[in-house]
Amino acid sequence: MNKHLINHRPTEELVQLNADHHIQPFADGAITKGKGSRIISRAEGVYLYDNDGAQILDAMAGLWCVNIGYGRPELAEVAARQMRELPYYNTFFQTAHPPVVELAAKLAEITPGDLSHVFFGNSGSDANDTNLRFVRHYWAAMGKPSKQAVISRLNAYHGSSIAGTSLGGMLNMHAQGGVMPGIHWIDEPNWWVNGGDESPEEFGLRMARQLEEKIRELGEANVAAFIAEPIQGAGGVIVPPDTYWPEIQRICDAYEILLIADEVITGFGRTGNWFATETYDLRPDIITVAKGLSSGYVPISGSIIREDIAAAFAEKAGPFFHGYTYSGHPVAAAVALENIRILEEENIVRTCAAEVVPYFEERWATLIDHELVGETRQKGMLGAIQLTPNARAKAPFDMPGRAGLIVKECGIENGVMCRNVKDSIAVSPPLIVTRAHVDELLTKVTKSLDDAMPTLKAEGLLR
Numbered sequence: 001m002n003k004h005l006i007n008h009r010p011t012e013e014l015v016q017l018n019a020d021h022h023i024q025p026f027a028d029g030a031i032t033k034g035k036g037s038r039i040i041s042r043a044e045g046v047y048l049y050d051n052d053g054a055q056i057l058d059a060m061a062g063l064w065c066v067n068i069g070y071g072r073p074e075l076a077e078v079a080a081r082q083m084r085e086l087p088y089y090n091t092f093f094q095t096a097h098p099p100v101v102e103l104a105a106k107l108a109e110i111t112p113g114d115l116s117h118v119f120f121g122n123s124g125s126d127a128n129d130t131n132l133r134f135v136r137h138y139w140a141a142m143g144k145p146s147k148q149a150v151i152s153r154l155n156a157y158h159g160s161s162i163a164g165t166s167l168g169g170m171l172n173m174h175a176q177g178g179v180m181p182g183i184h185w186i187d188e189p190n191w192w193v194n195g196g197d198e199s200p201e202e203f204g205l206r207m208a209r210q211l212e213e214k215i216r217e218l219g220e221a222n223v224a225a226f227i228a229e230p231i232q233g234a235g236g237v238i239v240p241p242d243t244y245w246p247e248i249q250r251i252c253d254a255y256e257i258l259l260i261a262d263e264v265i266t267g268f269g270r271t272g273n274w275f276a277t278e279t280y281d282l283r284p285d286i287i288t289v290a291k292g293l294s295s296g297y298v299p300i301s302g303s304i305i306r307e308d309i310a311a312a313f314a315e316k317a318g319p320f321f322h323g324y325t326y327s328g329h330p331v332a333a334a335v336a337l338e339n340i341r342i343l344e345e346e347n348i349v350r351t352c353a354a355e356v357v358p359y360f361e362e363r364w365a366t367l368i369d370h371e372l373v374g375e376t377r378q379k380g381m382l383g384a385i386q387l388t389p390n391a392r393a394k395a396p397f398d399m400p401g402r403a404g405l406i407v408k409e410c411g412i413e414n415g416v417m418c419r420n421v422k423d424s425i426a427v428s429p430p431l432i433v434t435r436a437h438v439d440e441l442l443t444k445v446t447k448s449l450d451d452a453m454p455t456l457k458a459e460g461l462l463r
């Protein structure tokens with residue numbers, strides 16, 4: 001027996017108990033009870049091991065978060081040490097503790113521009129709730145209480161709380177439980193789906209200008225903020241055309257609205273710089289961080305706010321009636337600090353960007369040669385392929401999402417964990433991947449595309 005698995009029950013028992021008692025996120029309960037869920041029991045470096053010991057290359061770094069890779073003992077040691085010293089204390093009511101202070105200062109140091117003040121949370125979702133409450137209260141405190149509307153984009157993902165869902169633009173989520181008032185959505189810069197005959201550059205400009213139209217329609221006096229992911233992750237790794245972000249920044253500068261860059265996925269090295277804000281030369285007023293902040297080892301998130309906004313808020317807003325019991329949790333803060341220390345000292349962001357990303361770019365682009373692939377998208381260590389039955393016609397499949405699922409499941413069979421977003425296959429590997437891992441990824445993804453063909457034909461999805 002594998003020595004690592006001795007503490008676990010046999011897989012069938014775990015699958016059964018899971019079906020009997022666990023409601024899983026973004027999962028279909030009927031499938032959990034029928035076919036069952038896969039049980040991942042261990043991970044090391046860039047590999048997952050299921051409960052039967054099968055090795056799977058984790059091309060998704062968990063859920064876009066394990067930037068540093070699995071199994072770093074330093075993080076476990078820091079967590080244990082902090083638990084012994086101060087396992088919990090809150091940060092409410094003018095109290096703080098060393099790890100949260102150190103982490104806030106460190107984040108101010110490593111984030112670009114004037115971003116300097118952090119409000120901590122436990123997830124990307126609750127950080128975006130914080131952002132919504134913050135910007136509305138900020139404008140009220142600045143004597144502009146009508147500035148309450150927030151503009152977002154269709155197919156954006158900003159979390160799964162009611163504010164996160166509402167700020168996001170996932171219509172299937174909106175349909176379950178509804179959305180809050182006061183959020184407005186413009187189109188996403190998704191050239192493959194919406195670009196038609198326009199060049200990506202023309203399309204990018206047109207999409208960005210929708211922001212200006214929406215501000216005018218709602219009235220500048222009523223708009224608090226625009227929120228967007230620099231690259232949409234959960235929406236399918238939508239890398240905007242080069243013209244998009246400069247135009248958005250111009251519009252944000254021209255009107256008195258705040259720009260919230262949701263860097264939950266793109267932060268901490270994902271796009272080749274520490275933050276995508278640098279990659280795209282953005283000047284956000286707030287960035288949202290989570291995931292890579294602790295490489296997913298413990299839950300922690302933050303809303304990082306620009307110096308002058310934080311200063312005005314402190315001066316004029318009075319007490320902010322907002323906070324979570326675990327805001328700036330000492331164990332999470334200590335682990336995040338250690339994660340950042342390792343990323344810095346081992347030069348992981350720079351090494352990945354300089355030595356592996358160009359190779360990943362070159363290899364990932366070759367997937368366009370596969371007959372199932374219509375577009376390859378890539379930025380830093382983030383990539384996707386768009387599956388299509390007919391690339392020239394940019395055709396969608398008759399049963400949207402089915403082909404993506406089939407390819408993803410072939411991937412697991414072949415020992416690679418990707419993510420299917422409708423009919424895209426997304427990857428976001430740990431930043432510690434080597435060129436050899438990139439080769440392994442490409443071999444396995446290509447084989448999975450090949451292996452999916454007979455099923456796609458049998459199901460009538462390929463004409």
Ligand code: PMP
Pocket residue numbers: 063122123124125126128157158159160229233234262263264265290291
């Ligand atoms: N924002 C973005 C851009 C995300 O990708 C996610 C999670 N995928 C969230 C917010 C929500 O984060 P969490 O799941 O930690 O609530």
